[in-house]
Amino acid sequence: MSCANVMKRDRTAVINPLVTCQPMGAMYAVAGIRRGLPLVHGSQGCSTFVRYSFSRHFREPSEIAVTSLHEDAAVFGGRKNLISGIGNLASRFKPSVIGAISTCSSEIIGDDMEGFIKIAQEELKQKMGEVEAGKIKIVPISTPSFVETHFKGYDNAIKALVNNLAEDPTDSNGKINIIPGIVNPGDIREIKHILSLMGVEGIVLTDISDPFDSPLRPSVTETKPFYPKGGTAVEEISDSSNSLGTISLCGYAGSGAETLEKKYNVPAAVGPIPIGVHNTDNFIRNLKKFTDLEIPDSILDERGLLIDSMADLSSRYLFGRKVAIFGDPAISAGIARFVCELGMIPSVVCTGVENPEFVSEMETVAKESDEPVDVMIGSDLRALEVLLEEDPVELMIGHSDGRLFAKQLDIPLIRVGYPVYDRVGYHRIPIVGYNGSVNLIDRITNTVFEKYYDKEHWKLQQ
Amino acid sequence: MQNKNSNRQQDQEKENQSMFSDDLPNIEILKESKMSIKVPEIPEEIIKTLKSRKKHMCVKKDGTNSIPSCNEVSVPGMVTQRSCVYGGARVVLMPITDAIHLVHGPLGCASCTWDIRGTRSSGSELYRNGFSTDLQEKDIVFGGEKKLLETIIELNQIFEPAAIFVYATCVVGLIGDDLKSVCSEAGKITGSRVIPVQSEGFRSVNKSLGHQLACDALLEYLIGTEPPQNKGNVKRNEVKDHQDIDHSLNILGEFNVAGDFWAIKPLLKNIGVSIQAVVTGDSTVEEIAQANLAKLNLVQCQKSSRYLADAMEELYNIPQIRVNFFGVEETSTSLRAIAKFFKDPQMIETVEKIIKSETERVEESITPYRQHLSGKTVAVYVGGNKAWSLIRAFEELGMKVLLTGTQNGLPEDYQRIKETVRDGTLVVDDANAMELARLLDKYKPDLLVSGAKEKYLSLKMGVAFCDFNHDRISAFAGFKGFLNFAREVDRAVSSPVWNLSPKIKAPTKTDIFTARSIEKKPKEEVTEIVQGSE
Numbered sequence: 001m002s003c004a005n006v007m008k009r010d011r012t013a014v015i016n017p018l019v020t021c022q023p024m025g026a027m028y029a030v031a032g033i034r035r036g037l038p039l040v041h042g043s044q045g046c047s048t049f050v051r052y053s054f055s056r057h058f059r060e061p062s063e064i065a066v067t068s069l070h071e072d073a074a075v076f077g078g079r080k081n082l083i084s085g086i087g088n089l090a091s092r093f094k095p096s097v098i099g100a101i102s103t104c105s106s107e108i109i110g111d112d113m114e115g116f117i118k119i120a121q122e123e124l125k126q127k128m129g130e131v132e133a134g135k136i137k138i139v140p141i142s143t144p145s146f147v148e149t150h151f152k153g154y155d156n157a158i159k160a161l162v163n164n165l166a167e168d169p170t171d172s173n174g175k176i177n178i179i180p181g182i183v184n185p186g187d188i189r190e191i192k193h194i195l196s197l198m199g200v201e202g203i204v205l206t207d208i209s210d211p212f213d214s215p216l217r218p219s220v221t222e223t224k225p226f227y228p229k230g231g232t233a234v235e236e237i238s239d240s241s242n243s244l245g246t247i248s249l250c251g252y253a254g255s256g257a258e259t260l261e262k263k264y265n266v267p268a269a270v271g272p273i274p275i276g277v278h279n280t281d282n283f284i285r286n287l288k289k290f291t292d293l294e295i296p297d298s299i300l301d302e303r304g305l306l307i308d309s310m311a312d313l314s315s316r317y318l319f320g321r322k323v324a325i326f327g328d329p330a331i332s333a334g335i336a337r338f339v340c341e342l343g344m345i346p347s348v349v350c351t352g353v354e355n356p357e358f359v360s361e362m363e364t365v366a367k368e369s370d371e372p373v374d375v376m377i378g379s380d381l382r383a384l385e386v387l388l389e390e391d392p393v394e395l396m397i398g399h400s401d402g403r404l405f406a407k408q409l410d411i412p413l414i415r416v417g418y419p420v421y422d423r424v425g426y427h428r429i430p431i432v433g434y435n436g437s438v439n440l441i442d443r444i445t446n447t448v449f450e451k452y453y454d455k456e457h458w459k460l461q462q
Numbered sequence: 463m464q465n466k467n468s469n470r471q472q473d474q475e476k477e478n479q480s481m482f483s484d485d486l487p488n489i490e491i492l493k494e495s496k497m498s499i500k501v502p503e504i505p506e507e508i509i510k511t512l513k514s515r516k517k518h519m520c521v522k523k524d525g526t527n528s529i530p531s532c533n534e535v536s537v538p539g540m541v542t543q544r545s546c547v548y549g550g551a552r553v554v555l556m557p558i559t560d561a562i563h564l565v566h567g568p569l570g571c572a573s574c575t576w577d578i579r580g581t582r583s584s585g586s587e588l589y590r591n592g593f594s595t596d597l598q599e600k601d602i603v604f605g606g607e608k609k610l611l612e613t614i615i616e617l618n619q620i621f622e623p624a625a626i627f628v629y630a631t632c633v634v635g636l637i638g639d640d641l642k643s644v645c646s647e648a649g650k651i652t653g654s655r656v657i658p659v660q661s662e663g664f665r666s667v668n669k670s671l672g673h674q675l676a677c678d679a680l681l682e683y684l685i686g687t688e689p690p691q692n693k694g695n696v697k698r699n700e701v702k703d704h705q706d707i708d709h710s711l712n713i714l715g716e717f718n719v720a721g722d723f724w725a726i727k728p729l730l731k732n733i734g735v736s737i738q739a740v741v742t743g744d745s746t747v748e749e750i751a752q753a754n755l756a757k758l759n760l761v762q763c764q765k766s767s768r769y770l771a772d773a774m775e776e777l778y779n780i781p782q783i784r785v786n787f788f789g790v791e792e793t794s795t796s797l798r799a800i801a802k803f804f805k806d807p808q809m810i811e812t813v814e815k816i817i818k819s820e821t822e823r824v825e826e827s828i829t830p831y832r833q834h835l836s837g838k839t840v841a842v843y844v845g846g847n848k849a850w851s852l853i854r855a856f857e858e859l860g861m862k863v864l865l866t867g868t869q870n871g872l873p874e875d876y877q878r879i880k881e882t883v884r885d886g887t888l889v890v891d892d893a894n895a896m897e898l899a900r901l902l903d904k905y906k907p908d909l910l911v912s913g914a915k916e917k918y919l920s921l922k923m924g925v926a927f928c929d930f931n932h933d934r935i936s937a938f939a940g941f942k943g944f945l946n947f948a949r950e951v952d953r954a955v956s957s958p959v960w961n962l963s964p965k966i967k968a969p970t971k972t973d974i975f976t977a978r979s980i981e982k983k984p985k986e987e988v989t990e991i992v993q994g995s996e
Contacts, residue, residue, distance in 0.1 A: 013613040014569060014596040021570025039539060043632050043663035045546030049574035051915050056578075061918040063895055067538040070664045074636060085539030088512070092540075092896060104568050105632040105664060108602060145568040146597050146633065218924040223903060225541075225896045226919055382591070404590070 004366035004375045006359060015382035016401065018327060019352030022143035023101050024050050025153030027064055028182055029161065030099030030141075032206025034231035037095040039065045041082050041113065042103030057419040058185070058212040058427050063226055065089050069105055078111045086120040090136050091127070093225045096234045097165070098138045099157065104145035113140040137234060139164045149353050151252040151329065154182055158205055158256035165237040169264050173242040175201045176290055177266065179257055181250030181273070181330055182418060183432065185213035190430035191249070191274075194284070197298045200291045203240050205256060207232045213428060241266060245290030247283065249273045249432070250330035251357030272361055273330045274432050275440065276338025277306060283433075302434040309438055310342060313445045319343035321448070326350040326384055326398035327417045331431075333361035335397055335416065338437060340368045342444075347393050350376035350384045381405070395447065412451045414443055508888060509900040512537060518891040522883050529876040530867075532891040535667045541895035543843075543869045543915060546663035548631050549575070550672020550870075554766050555659065555679070556589055557581040557717045557742040558750065560624040562617055564593040566610050566641065567631030571663075579932040582721045583744050588623055597633055607639050614648040614656055624747035625655035627679070635662030653690050655747065657683040668870045669845075670765070677770040684747065686754040686778070709804055710738045712756045712780075714771050715763030715847070718743025719932060725940035726787050733797060733812050735804070741767065754778045758803055760785045760796075765846040765868075765875055787939040788848075788947070789855030790824055820941040828859075831948040834956045836860030838908040841901065843867050843893060843916060848930055849875070850882040852911065855938075859948055863887055864907050895919060909955050928954040 023040055027050050030038040040047040047066035054062035067081040082100065089098055100113055117138050124133035141160040143153040158179055176195065180188050188209035195202040210230020214221075221229070240246070241264035246257040248270045257268035267290060274283035280303070288295055322345045325332045329351040336346040346369060349362060354377045366373045376383060385405040388396075396406050397414045400422045406413035420426040430436035449455060508519045517531040536542045548565075552575060556563050565572035576592025583589065595613045597606050614626055626648075630641050645658040659679045661672050711730075716723050723743045730737060738756035739749040754774070759782040761771045771782040783803060785796035794817045801813040838861050842849055849868045856863050866879060867890035879889055893901065898916060902925050910920040913931035920927045928951055930938070938947040 011616050012595070012609060013564075013616050014572070014592075014594045015617075016576065016592050017569055017573040017594060017596075019569065020573035021568050024570065024574070043546040044536065044542055044544045044667070044669075045549045045571070045663050047541075048543070048545045048549065048915070049570075049578075052578065053574055055914050055918055059918060061895075061922055062915075063541045063919075065539050065541050066536075068536045068540075068542060068544075068667060069632075070535065070667050074632075074664055081538040084537075088537055088539035092512070103632075104602075105636060108633065108636045144599070145570050146602050147599050149569070214922070216922055216924070218922070221922055223899045223919075223923050226899055226922065228922075 002366050002369050002372045004359070004362045004373050006362075006375045006377060007379075008354070008377055009379045009383055014380050016385075017352060017380050018350070018401070019149035019151070021104070021145035022148065022150060022153030022156065023103050023145060024053070025150035025155070025182060026099060026101045026141045026143045026157035028054075028150075028208065029154050029157035029206050030097065030101070031062065031064075031211055032204070032208035032231055033097050033099075033161075033237070034233045035094075035096040035227050036099065036206070036231060037063065037065055037089060037093055037097070038099045038101055039067065039085055039089055040101045040103060041067045041069065041078060041085075041106040041111065043069050043105060046103050053419060054212070056421040059424070060212050060214060060228070061226055062212075065093075069103075074105070074109060077109055078106050079116050082106075082111065082113065082116045083120045083123065086117065086138060087123060087127070090124055090133075095136060097161075098136065099141050099161070100138060101141045101157070102143055107142070107144040107146075113142070137165060148355075151182065151250075151353055151355075155253045155255045158253060159259050161237060162205065162240060162256045162259050163263075165234060166241040166260065166264065167238045169241040171242060172244065173201075173239055174291075175203050175239075175243045176287065177240045177243045177246035177257070177260065178202050178204045179246065179248040179250075179253050180204060180207075181248070181253045182328065183249070183273075183331075184418070184427040184430070185209040186428045186430040187432045187436065190433045190436050193435070194299065194433050195287070197296055197302075198284075198287055198291065198293055199296070200244075200287065200293060203236045203243060204232055205237065205240060205246075245269065245286070247286050247290075249283075250328075251333070251361055252330060252353070252355055254357075271330060271357065272337070273334040274436075275331070275334030276341050276437050277303070277310075277434075278341065279334055279337060280432075280434055280437065299434075306434040306437050306441075309441055313441055314342040314344075317445050317448050317453075318441075320345065321395060322347045322393040323395045323397060324348040324350070324384065324388055324393045324411075326381070326396070326402060328399075329353050329355065329358035330361075331417045332398075333358060333365060335431075335440070336362065336365045336373070337368065338440065339397075339444075340365060342441065345369060345371050346373055347371070347391070348374045348376065348384065348387060350379050352379060354378040385409070394452070395444065397444070412447045414447050416440070508890075509897060509904055511897050511900070515897065518893075520889050522880055522885055522887045522889055524885055528880045528889065529873060530889055530891040532871050532873060532876055533668055533670075534892075536892055536894070542892065543894065543898070543913075544667070544892060545669045545845075545869075546632075547665045547669055547672040547675065548629055548661040548663045550669030550766075551629060551659050551661035551676040551679075552672075553579065553669075553717075554673050554676035555627055555742060557583075558625075558627070558745050558747060559583040559589045560586040560746045561589060562591075562593055562621060562623040562626045563589060563629065564595065564613065564617065564626055565629045565631060566595045566606065566639070567597055567629075567633045569594050569596045571629075571631045579717070580719050580934065581717045581743055581932075582724070583718075584724075585744075585746065588621060593617060602633065602637055605637055605639055606634065607644050610639065610641075610644050611648055611651075614645075615652060618648075618652040618654050623654070625657055625684070627657050627659055629659045630662045632663040635664070649690075655683070655687075655690060668872070670870050670872055673766040674769050677767065677773065680741070680750060680770065681773050681777070684751050685774070687751050689748060689751065708757060709735045709806070709809075710756045711735055711758040711760055711800070712739045712741060712753045713737065713760045713762055713785075714741045714782075715761055715765070715767030716740050716743045717763070720934050721937040722787070722939040722943065725937040725943040729793075729797065729816065729940055730800075732816060733801060734806070734809050735800065741770065754780070756780060758783065758800070760800070762787065763847045764878065765871075768874070786851045786854075787943070788851050789858050790821055790941060790944055791858060792851065792854050793940055793944070794821070824941050824944060827945055828948055831952045832860050834952050835948075837862070838955055839864045839906075840909045840911060841865040841905065841907040843869075843890070843898060843910065843912045844930060845869050845913065847875075847878075848911075850879045852930065853882045855944065855947060856951075858944075859951060861909075861951075864905050865890065865901060867891060867893055869893075899923060909951065924960070926954040926957065926960060
């Protein structure tokens with residue numbers, strides 16, 4: 001048992017940021033809706049640079065519209081841009097949902113997005129007729145860029161979607177709502193796999209697994225406009241009020257679940273992300289609690305496979321090794337707990353957010369660790385670099401932005417989370433669930449082999 | 463449900479038919495002869511789009527204006543391929559290697575843009591870090607000036623940079639922070655160069671303004687200035703002898719993406735010119751500060767740097783010539799122009815020698831690529847000068863440019879395009895994602911040359927793609943670069959992958975088995991795969 005040593009960034013400047021601003025999280029959330037389009041109410045760069053970022057990580061198209069705010073709007077407000085933007089988007093793209101996402105500019109100008117959307121909806125009704133216009137849902141999502149981070153933006157977006165699209169409950173649909181957080185397509189697919197083993201259907205709020213990993217089949221792909229396969233249907237979001245429960249995988253993404261609980265009595269469970277044995281057990285227990293279903297043998301087998309590889313690998317190669325973990329607060333806390341289960345030491349866990357959920361998760365982890373854990377909040381990569389220069393570790397686990405100083409400090413970097421742009425396929429390989437944890441332990445152990453073992457030495461199992 | 467599907471299928475077939483018949487321009491390409499390419503008949507309506515967008519597309523035809531409407535507001539609600547003014551400014555300045563590039567605004571503007579440009583450095587790596595003032599709600603209310611000053615002082619202490627460029631973002635313009643006075647105060651306190659860049663994102667719909675504002679910052683605060691006193695130990699470029707002074711030049715608008723400048727550098731050295739400064743690829747602050755000493759400005763990216771060249775001509779009497787190092791013909795022309803400018807008989811002779819030997823070398827290696835690529839068609843859709851500077855290079859590979867365009871061209875850019883492209887080439891301005899999809903669908907180029915945002919859309923439509931933007935990994939400039947270019951284009955177009963997936967429109971199944979014969983792999987293998995997957 002040990003303690004968490006919480007440290008805040010001790011300078012004004014942010015150097016090599018670990019987080020970005022709110023709208024990015026909202027764009028990610030809306031992209032997971034079937035025929036859903038994010039409409040960013042801001043400057044063109046607000047959408048363009050996020051599109052670059054998504055394309056770099058997922059290696060997929062990413063269609064995000066923008067209202068192209070410019071100088072006039074700063075003076076007269078963005079009313080015209082938003083209303084005509086919605087009109088153009090509706091008539092040209094025929095989306096099912098337009099997520100109207102605010103930015104720093106539109107928030108400071110003080111645009112009344114909800115009011116403008118009502119006017120736009122009236123105009124659409126006149127132009128397209130009531131029925132057609134009714135098919136296009138427009139959801140205002142407030143994401144001021146100067147408050148918190150993209151994780152908050154994601155949370156705000158899911159909350160706005162549920163608030164606007166979930167309908168009054170009718171009969172139970174026997175399903176489970178899953179709010180995945182900002183994770184990879186492979187992770188969502190793994191969660192769906194677990195649900196199918198349990199024998200329960202899920203509503204993923206929202207499901208980017210197909211939109212951000214879609215097949216190249218020009219004959220069945222909608223290209224004019226481009227709509228990828230998959231995503232959560234609007235009807236499913238409407239139906240989320242009839243579900244047995246909502247599980248939010250990430251601590252920062254609880255508002256949607258809480259909304260469904262307060263408004264429609266759908267019980268909620270928020271975090272921790274199912275990485276490692278304890279956290280995944282917790283997830284499965286929640287599933288059992290909400291559905292009243294027995295846990296099938298197949299799931300217990302998968303758990304057994306994880307324990308099996310832990311038993312094999314941890315004591316021989318991993319035990320006692322010091323690790324630095326950085327990036328996404330939920331994923332970092334999950335991995336920190338998992339490395340403790342492997343007998344490793346999470347010496348430093350560093351994230352760009354300051355949210356209390358993360359700190360409390362890290363306190364749990366610290367209790368399970370033999371040595372104290374440095375928990376860096378509101379931090380950046382430079383701070384981590386400086387700390388590791390003084391007090392090096394044997395492994396780093398985090399995203400690609402850490403690659404430069406990892407190389408400089410000669411510490412191997414195991415890539416997880418978002419963004420990973422200097423390796424391929426990582427968005428497809430899950431790190432959640434028992435199976436995902438097996439992938440993670442393999443990835444960690446192989447990296448340890450590469451760095452710390454003489455692979456050529458003998459042919460026997462090392 | 464089934465009914466719906468079959469309806470859709472019918473629609474699809476109908477569309478297929480129309481795509482393949484009268485709708486499709488009849489493009490006949492005569493191999494090996496650049497000038498006698500038969501002009502495809504382009505229907506009057508280029509593609510289906512909004513009324514207001516139609517005038518942004520035209521077909522180059524002799525005797526007509528052939529310049530699309532441009533530099534206009536993007537239609538709100540479109541998936542524009544454009545960026546913001548800050549984006550334009552950072553593209554120009556961020557390659558300066560030994561400077562800190564501090565973004566004054568909410569965190570996102572820095573987070574999404576640090577280290578995303580493949581400009582290489584032979585020295586400092588400082589420019590690759592992301593710096594932000596991370597404006598928070600209370601800064602929005604009370605102003606961010608104090609925080610900015612603190613940040614500059616702090617960063618100067620940690621890194622001792624040669625300069626700190628401070629970029630304004632949308633928020634700064636809205637809350638009214640006085641960037642200039644903070645920078646000037648910070649300059650006094652730190653004794654360092656602190657340079658404001660007034661690049662509020664929403665200032666224009668066109669990031670070209672950002673290019674211009676970046677050039678303004680260089681002109682006002684850097685070029686022709688002495689280093690700050692406390693940095694007296696900063697090494698200045700020492701000019702060795704008179705020969706060097708007389709033959710010194712700057713390269714403007716060369717950003718050393720993937721090491722392009724390094725491909726040009728030895729050529730220039732061999733012909734006997736010395737490079738004073740590159741603006742801004744692989745450059746240092748003090749090199750640029752002395753750019754006013756050069757005798758000539760070469761302008762590579764005319765889109766971003768024409769303005770700077772004009773200003774330097776006016777301020778420092780430095781004449782300019784436009785150069786283009788993409789392709790054999792363009793590189794040769796550029797080298798000749800440089801020699802001609804310096805009126806040095808020895809240089810003229812050397813240039814001819816180099817051109818002769820390099821051209822022969824390229825010719826030797828280029829044949830296999832040309833065999834693969836001859837007659838293939840290309841669409842170019844980029845942000846800058848590549849919309850015209852690449853055209854000849856493609857023609858040298860025997861390819862035909864069907865379409866070219868930019869996201870933020872100005873009338874003078876389209877004038878250059880008009881001067882460069884053949885009759886019958888489509889010219890488009892600010893095409894959004896859907897228009898781009900329609901253009902690819904209708905004109906079916908064998909290759910799209912564009913940036914990262916367009917890449918995956920293009921692949922999903924079955925159109926091969928070649929990155930000519932920040933993300934590319936090999937240098938394309940100069941004679942050697944042209945071979946890299948040929949290799950990359952060949953890799954993209956000739957990849958066997960395109961035998962496995964039908965391009966753009968799905969032919970019926972029989973088409974996959976018959977019409978699209980597989981050249982490199984045994985047929986059975988492919989049919990098996992198709993049966994397995996479809």
